[in-house]
Amino acid sequence: MKKRLIAALLAVSMLVPSGSALAVRLPEQRTERIYSTSTYINPLYRNEMTAAQLKTTREEDASEGSTQYVTSETELCDQLREDLVQRKSTITLHYQSNTYDKQDAENFFKKAVAHTGKPTEGDYLKWQYAGWEATQSGNVEGNTYYMTIKYTMTWYTTEKQEAVLDAKVKKILQSLKLDGKSDYEKISAIYSYVCSHVTYDSEHDADDSYKLKYTAYAAAINGTCVCQGYSVLLYRLLLEENIDCRFISGTGNGENHSWNIVKLGGKYYNLDATWDAGNEKPIYFLKCNENFTGHVRDSEYKTNAFYRNYPMGDEDYAETQKTHTHTYERPxxxxxxxxxxxxxxxxxxxxxxxxxxxxxxxxxxxxxxxxxxxxxxxxxxxxxxSDTRRVEDIFTDVPATSWYRDFVQYVYDHALMSGVSETQFQPDGTLTRAQVAQILYNQAENPEVEESDRFTDVKKNAWYYRAVTWAAEQSIVSGYTDGTFRPNRAITRQEFAVMLYSCAGKPEVSGSVREAFADGGTVAAWANDAVLWAYQNGILSGERSGEDKVVRPADNATRAQAAVMMMRYVEWLESEA
Structure with missing residues (x-):
């Protein structure tokens, strides 16, 4: 039976994490100033960490200006998650909303560290920081809030330490030679490695000043940690092998403790590497709840909703299931x-x-x-x-009578662009540099790329890594002088034209963009040839402003405009061929 797998999160959708939003400008008139602070301590450390030990944010630091505001909570959380993965100490977010809540900083953070199934996100982030202080500042104009949230994080590892750990994780998994192994064999090998290579850090157990003991870094690099380090490392290694796993906090024999649950054969089973470390044979391996003695979960991990999402096996994973020869049917x-x-x-x-x-x-x-x-x-x-449904039946914001309907249908049918959600295309929404790189990468049929650390803010686990790396290899995009790519920056109409022009091989043009558009003189010098080429080949037609035709080169390109330009560009390629 064929099934359509709905792309989850943004991890791996074709274009963009769901909810890309229109950037707006802060009104000049401000009627009311809002400012509040909040502090959040990671629940597992409430006995070891106090608010006074967290890094703090000064009020003047939290009021830095920006004219770009996000209107989508999903995109806001995606940006926050990306900065957390990079272990940024200071994270600033700007958003526009019709509501304001002093708990926004905490609510957004909880959503950003929710389980995604990606090895360096979810529980891996949730249990690797001590806490944060956040400021929420901004203005309200009528019923609209223009807010800035600034998080100051207290991490237990740095970005450099995470890079060292990334290399170590890769070596561990290579040494275990897991290719072709069953899920059980992978789980068993990874669990055995952690139990035999990591010892409990009794030396620092009572030392509250030594926080590295809580990390996967301490477990993998130093070979010693407390229970949390075991659990986070196991979570990271199993997810690297595409085996779903969760970090569970609670008590073990009445004291704060952590362990894992892992998915095997459609059910989840308990693992406690801390208590099995050094044992000749594992005792707490693939256990059902009834036989996982001494462990009591925290309340969030024993709700009906949690058990629906992570159903536990009724019995321990049976020995007979480990040893038989697997026979697989057609997939x-x-x-x-x-x-x-x-x-x-x-x-x-x-x-x-x-x-x-x-x-x-x-x-x-x-x-x-x-x-x-x-x-x-x-x-x-x-x-x-291929899906031949009408886009007006798919997206509620693409009417059959809209001027962009046929263009949206084209890019959707040709898998160049998809919606920001299952029911929304968001034609007036803007595009980021990373999203346009992904569109062009889709048009090129997603060729293989060589791994590269070209840009400091384009990590290998980012959904747009392959697209941006390919676009840089093809000289379609370039970065900034500080070594960044700035994937989340909105792209303008003239920048889009330049990227298409680069894809086309920069053919020669003649003429003047000033003759084509009344505002041609506002086109940047570096974009002149690209805008003129796009106009002469029917890819960029401009807009009417009274009696004049204008191009508005510095305006952000909308998703509907991108659909138009992509359809016309592909048709131009076909005509050239």
Missing amino acids: EFEWSSDLLSCIARFFCTLGDDIQQEACTVTVNENGTRTASCTFGGKTYIDQII
């Missing part, structure tokens, strides 16, 4: 909602193991898409017809 293919990727899942005939393989997806001339993968020495193929 079940799951396509992403944008049809750009597909995963083949192979189910053992005994029902206790699932293997999954990423497929190679090709687009055929007749519009169908083919997914293929090799597993167990055999090649498996699935074919699906």
Whole structure:
């Protein structure tokens, strides 16, 4: 049975984390000033950390100006999560909303560190900081709030330490030679490694000033930590192998403690590497709750909702399930909602193991898409017809009578752009530099790229890493003098034209952009040829302003305008061919 896999989070959607929003400008008239502060201490450290020990933010630091405000809570949390992954000590966010709550800073933070299934996000972030202080400042104009939140983080590891840990994690997993192994074999090997290579840090157990003991860094690099370090390292290693895992906090024999649950055969089982460290045979490995004695979860991990999302096995994972020979049937293919990727899942005939393989997806001339993968020495193929539904039936904000309807249909059908959610295309929303790089990368059919650390703010776990790396390799984009790419900065109409012009190989042009547009003189010198080329080839037509035709080069490009330019650009490529 074929299923369409709805892309989760932004991790891995075709274009952008769901909820990209229109940037707005702060009104000149301000009628009311708002300022508040809040402090949050990581719950696991409330007995070891006080508010006075956290780094603080001065009031004047929190009022720095910016004219770019985010209107989507989803995008705001995505930006916050990205900065957290990079271990930034100071994080500043700007947003516009019709409501204001002093708890916004805490609510946004909780959403940013929610479990995503990505190794360096979710619980990995949630349990690697001591706490934060935040300031919320801004103005209210009528019923609209223009707010700035500034977080000052107290981390237990630095970005450099995380980079060292990244390399160590890669070496650990390589040394375990997990390719081709079953999920059980992977879990067993990783668990055995942690239990045999990490010892409990009794030396610093009572030393509240030594905070590194709580980290995966201490566990993997120093080989010694407290329970939290064990749990976070296990979480990171298992997710690196695409095995779902959660960090569970609570008490062990009445004292603060942490452990993990891991998914195997559709159910979750308890693991406690701290208590199994040094044991000749594991005692707390793949246990059901009933047999996981001495452990009591914190309230958030024993709600009905949590158990619905993470159903526990009724019995310990049986020994017979570990040793039999797996026999797999033909896979079940799951396509992403944008049809750009597909995963083949192979189910053992005994029902206790699932293997999954990423497929190679090709687009055929007749519009169908083919997914293929090799597993167990055999090649498996699935074919699906591209989604031909009308966009007005998919997106509530794309009316059938709108001027951009046909262009949105084109980019959607050709998998160049998707919606910001299942029901919203957001035609008036803006695009970021990373999003445009992803669109052009999609048009190029997602070629392979060589790993590169070209930009300091483009990390290898970012959803746009491959697209930006490819665009830089092709000289379609460049960074700034400080070594950054600034992926979240909104892109202007003339910048979009330059990127398309670079994709086209920068063909020669003649003429003057001043003759084409009444405001042609405002086009930047570095964008003159690109804007003129785009105009002469029907890719950028401009707009009417009274009797004049204008291009408004410095205005942010909207998603609807991007759809128009992409359709016309692809048609130009086809005509050139």
